[in-house]
Amino acid sequence: MTNLRETLGRHVRDGSVPGAVTLVARGDEVEVQAVGSADIEGSAPMARDSIFRVASITKPVTAAAAMMLVDDGRIALDDPVGPWLPELASPVVVRDPAGPVDDVVPAERAITVADLLTFRAGYGFPSDFSLPAVELLVSELKQGPPQPQRIAAPDDWMAALSRIPLLHQPGRAWLYNACSDILGVLIARASGRSLLEFFAERLFEPLGMTDTGFAVPAADRDRFTSFYRPDAAGGLQPVDAPDGQWSSIPAFPSGAGGLVSTVDDLHSFARMLLDEGTADGRRLLSPSSVRQMTTDHLTPSQREASALFLEGQGWGYGGSVDVVAVDPWNVPGRYGWVGGTGTAAHLTPSTGAVTILLTQCEMTNPSPPTVMRDFWRYAAGA
The missing domain is CATH 3.40.710.10 (DD-peptidase/beta-lactamase superfamily)
Structure with a gap:
């Protein structure tokens, strides 16, 4: 060998x-x-x-x-993220993933901590990167290859995210990448560090x-x-x-x-x-x-x-x-x-x-x- x-x-x-x-x-x-x-x-x-x-x-x-915060009892997997991420307390979802980003419906339920951990919150990359809501993740949030000095501070980043609709209802689909960035903001806010x-x-x-x-x-x-x-x-x-x-x-x-x-x-x-x-x-x-x-x-x-x-x-x-x-x-x-x-x-x-x-x-x-x-x-x- x-x-x-x-x-x-x-x-x-x-x-x-x-x-x-x-x-x-x-x-x-x-x-x-x-x-x-x-x-x-x-x-x-x-x-x-x-x-x-x-x-x-x-x-x-x-x-x-x-998961350390879960072990600490500071957050729980089934918790809605709204108390720490109020920008995502009332999300909306595009009616059609390929359709316009202003044609939306309310989310059927809240985004949870587990949704972020499993990449099923509704934000992220599907197989088709050309979808309008996905293009906003790239242009507004700089999702994609790492470029650390070009991304807004967490509060501004979350404000921009709140203006982008979910691609799918929470829990429905696995979408790549964005949930880890959102989870990072949640960790900081929940821990106070x-x-x-x-x-x-x-x-x-x-x-x-x-x-x-x-x-x-x-x-x-x-x-x-x-x-x-x-x-x-x-x-x-x-x-x-x-x-x-x-x-x-x-x-x-x-x-x-x-x-x-x-x-x-x-x-x-x-x-x-x-x-x-x-x-x-x-x-x-x-x-x-x-x-x-x-x-x-x-x-x-x-x-x-x-x-x-x-x-x-x-x-x-x-x-x-x-x-x-x-x-x-x-x-x-x-x-x-x-x-x-x-x-x-x-x-x-x-x-x-x-x-x-x-x-x-x-x-x-x-x-x-x-x-x-x-x-x-x-x-x-x-």
């Missing part, structure tokens, strides 16, 4: 990625590989402690933070996630990778440099895709979930909350309608859950997610396995790129 370094090296040599850092853990056996460079100029070799924009791998972290402060106090500090946050301090930018977008000619175009959009704390800390991190920090988070919410003997999450996070909550029809993003798999809280073994890496119960910046992090409770891949190339569509699929095949022993 090809080793991990060679698996990754093929993609560095063909120019599809400048570099990558990966971690494969099977119980106490941990393999880490760093290949290539932190940028296309080759100015610095990739290293185990290289820092990456992890994009949507932020979503499981946000879900865990929300900024999202960064809550993450740091309840997750990052207890787990030793010293390189995870919404910005990279100047002293650490020599470890921060550059970010690229593939072009039509097969090359890579610069999108963000180490002194770019993640060089200062943003006005809107995105619970959907704003974090930077390293393989070891993400491994610490994964180990906490595998250990049923504990780390170094300290309980951070209840076992019940971990099980709810890592259990599929979708109906078969919701999974089918979400195939563009989920490829037939289910959704827990903040991440997908494998329900069918379509490919070697699809192990029933595997939980995690991918980031549009070319990142992926998964754990499998039944085996104790953790797989993390960090690259710095934007995914051009929801389907995972070849380097990601090759990495998963290696991790699965295929």
Whole structure:
């Protein structure tokens, strides 16, 4: 079987990625590989402690933070979100998803905390990005690829969201992305702390996630990778440099895709979930909350309608859950997610396995790129 370094090296040599850092853990056996460079100029070799924009791998972290508030008794899964998010207390829904955004009907029921965690609140991306209500999410809320310095502060962002109708009635359909950003605002308001402060106090500090946050301090930018977008000619175009959009704390800390991190920090988070919410003997999450996070909550029809993003798999809280073994890496119960910046992090409770891949190339569509699929095949022993 090809080793991990060679698996990754093929993609560095063909120019599809400048570099990558990966971690494969099977119980106490941990393999880490760093290949290539932190940028296309080759100015610095990739290293185990290289820092990456992890994009949507932020979503499981946000879900865990929300479940901490559930464990605290501050919020409950069945609670309407209106007391913390009054902007969403009386939502309206477009009569026809393809129709005009001013042709609306009242929501049949309130949006709940569970709706946000399962991505069934009515806001987000369906398979058709051209729908009028979806276009407003992109233009008004900057939903899409992470751009932290271009998003309004939470109160202004929520005010804009309140003017956009739901695409579906609450609970009816799974829609991607927006619910994690909304959940981040709810966490901050319910806790009385900024999202960064809550993450740091309840997750990052207890787990030793010293390189995870919404910005990279100047002293650490020599470890921060550059970010690229593939072009039509097969090359890579610069999108963000180490002194770019993640060089200062943003006005809107995105619970959907704003974090930077390293393989070891993400491994610490994964180990906490595998250990049923504990780390170094300290309980951070209840076992019940971990099980709810890592259990599929979708109906078969919701999974089918979400195939563009989920490829037939289910959704827990903040991440997908494998329900069918379509490919070697699809192990029933595997939980995690991918980031549009070319990142992926998964754990499998039944085996104790953790797989993390960090690259710095934007995914051009929801389907995972070849380097990601090759990495998963290696991790699965295929």
